[in-house]
Amino acid sequence: MSARRLTSPRALAAVLVLLLWSGGLGFLVRREYFRPNTERLAEAATRVSPGAVYFAVMQGNRQIGFASSSIDTATTTISVDDYLVADLPVGGRTHRASARTHVVLTRALHTKAFAVTFEGDAGPIVARGRVVGDSLLILMLATGGNTPVDTQRIKLSGPILLPTLVPLAVALGESPAVGKRFTLPVFDPVGLSPRTVAFRIAAESSFVVNDSSALDRATGTWRGVQPDTLHAFRVVTGTGAGAAGFSGWIDEQGRVVQTSQLGFDLRRLPYEVAFENWRLATANGAGATSAVTQDRDILETTAIGANRHLDASISSLRVTLGGADLRGFDTRSPRQTQRGDTLIVTREPAVAFDAAYLLPDGGRRIMPELTMAEPLVxxxxxxxxxxxxxxxxxxxxxxxxxxxxxxxxxxxxxKRITFGIPSALQVLRARAGDCNEHAQLFVALARAAGIPARVDAGLAYIHGKFYYHAWPEIYLREWVSVDPTFGQFPADAAHLRFTVGGLGRQAEMIRLMGRLRIDVVGEGS
Structure with a gap:
């Protein structure tokens, strides 16, 4: 497989994360919004009852997975378990990925402990958290095998709450109404940092949802029966939420009815219709490894066709961007200039490689935070x-x-397309991967050598299309883009940067997918 085809499924992994969060994952940090509402939320907690809801994960009219969210109550605690498994069409074949979360809350809806497990091609990643005195979160991240557990101590300004409280706060708090807005500080366990996220109620409607199921003996499949009408509200996340946001329809009990991300839907269905039908359809095992056509392949459906052919290793590029809100993206850098809807990319001149420091310690003195280890690096x-x-x-x-x-x-x-959240150490041992693995390992090696480094993500031109892609930046005299996936040093000007940082930041690019238009208006060799 050509290295030039190894575009980025990592932002697409964020789709799975976002679908999980939509079912009730992520963590809300109690700050200004919750302080005046503690008694109300504690009272609302008494109205949380045990139960479970189930979802089919759909791509168009094709079911590709199953999800569930359940709540169990005890005298002093509330436990919430969420699970999602899906066969995601990426890079010409399906990749089975799953995520599971277990959260224990106090009866006042304060998080006591949680465990999140993500499994994909790159192996399992497990994050465990324990809250101490509502002021400290001890977060432990394990990537399997002999990889040491990474432990972080994160200061909190108050109790952290289950993300399900985004819909619960809407449904069980003040009466929901179209136009009402909420600003919530959210702890993003993907980016390992708090964010302030704006939510609003954009619409209300009615949904007909089947409460039970019956076996159709003629087809051997289950169908929904006993329809019930639900009054629902559409909650929308503002820009900048990344993997910490929620957008979807919720009912008056704060349960998700339906939500969509990048052409994937979670549709609430009875258990047998959501799970048994999918299990029967994939019983032959083909679902996790089957080939997919380009019209279903996420890499192809999210690629943006170029209006003209570009030569290899171009030194400058001028494009116009349209169709998407670019606020909040990292489109300005030493190599990129944005003027209105026009983006100009110029490959770095030779003087940019004349470093302003010497190894081994010069880079560490200039940018200590970008020469340090971090989770997965x-x-x-x-x-x-x-x-x-x-x-x-x-x-x-x-x-x-x-x-x-x-x-x-x-x-x-x-050169191999994988689906997952890779760690640099896993990549070093496996010696395989796509652009995400190449970038992750490069950044770890550069930092170990004392060179400030970070991951960029955006779009790169490949064979007539712009594909989502990731590559590293290093700091010498200024920031310089390089691409170990393509073997470019520096990276050519056909790399359009939109984000700087890890998966939590890359998830923002989902706002561009299916919306962004690119028109090439000039290039130089």
């Missing part, structure tokens, strides 16, 4: 440190070392 692990030292070989010029790392990653990783 284990730049302090002995295996990564040893490789970085071997590639550096005592060289003090960060440009030379960065180019060696870029070449090593390009030459050493098998």
């Amino acid at each position: 284990q730049s302090n692990h002995p295996e990564i440190v040893r490789l970085a030292q071997r590639l550096s070989r005592g060289q003090r010029d960060p440009r030379v070392v960065a180019e060696r790392i870029n070449k090593w990653v390009y030459d050493s990783l098998a």
Whole structure:
């Protein structure tokens, strides 16, 4: 497979995360909004009753997965369990991915503990959290195998609450009404940081939902019976929410009725219709490995056709952007200039590679936070440190070392589309992956060598289309884009950057998918 085809399913992994959050995952940090409402929320908690709801995960008219959300109550606690499994069509075949969350709340709806498990091609990732005194969150992240557990201590300004309280606060708090707005500080467990997220009630309507199911003996499948009419409200997230937001229809009990992300829907159905029909349809095992056509492949359906052919390794590019709200995106950098709807990208000149510091410690003094390890970027692990030292070989010029790392990653990783949330250490051991794995490992090796590095994401031109893609940036005299997936140092001007940062930030690009238009108006070689 050509390296030029290895575009980014990581932002697409965020779709699965967002669907899970829509079913009731994520964590709300209690700050200004909740302080005057503590008694109301505690009273609302007494009205939370045990029960479960089930969903079919749909792509158009095709069911590709199943989800459930259940609540159990005890004398002093409330437990919430959410599960989603889906066969996602990415890169020419389906990839089975699943996520599971278990949260324990006090009866006042304060989170005591949680566990989140995500499984995809890259292996399982497990995040466990424990709240101490409503002022400290101890977060433990494990990526399987012999990878050490990464433990973080995150200060809280108050109790953290189940994200289901976005719909619950709407349904069980003040009377919901179209136009009403909420501003909630949300702790995003993907980005591992709090965000202030704006919500509003955009509409209200009625939905007919079947309460039970019956077996159709002629077809051997289940169908819904006993229809019930639900009064529902559409909650919409403002810009900047990333993986911490929620948009969808909820009923008067605060339960999700329906929600959509990037052409995928969660549709509330009786258990047998949601699960048994899907289980029977995939009983032969083909669902997790079958080939998919381009009209279903997310990489192809989210790609943006170019209005003209571009030569390889262009040095400058001018495009106009339309159809999407670009507020909040990282479209300005030393190589990118935005003027209205026009984006101009110019590959870095030679002077940009004349570093303003020397290794091994100069970069760490300039940007300590971008030379440090972080979850999934284990730049302090002995295996990564040893490789970085071997590639550096005592060289003090960060440009030379960065180019060696870029070449090593390009030459050493098998080019293979994967679906998951990779860690640098997993990638080093597996020696395979797509642009996400290449970028993640490069950043870890660069930081281990003392070079400030971070991940960019946006679109890259490949064979007549702009595909969603990820690549690293390194700081020398200024920020410079490189691409170990394509073996480019620096990256060509056909890389259009929209975000800087990890999965939590990359999830913002979902706002562009299916909306953004690109017209090429000029290029240079």
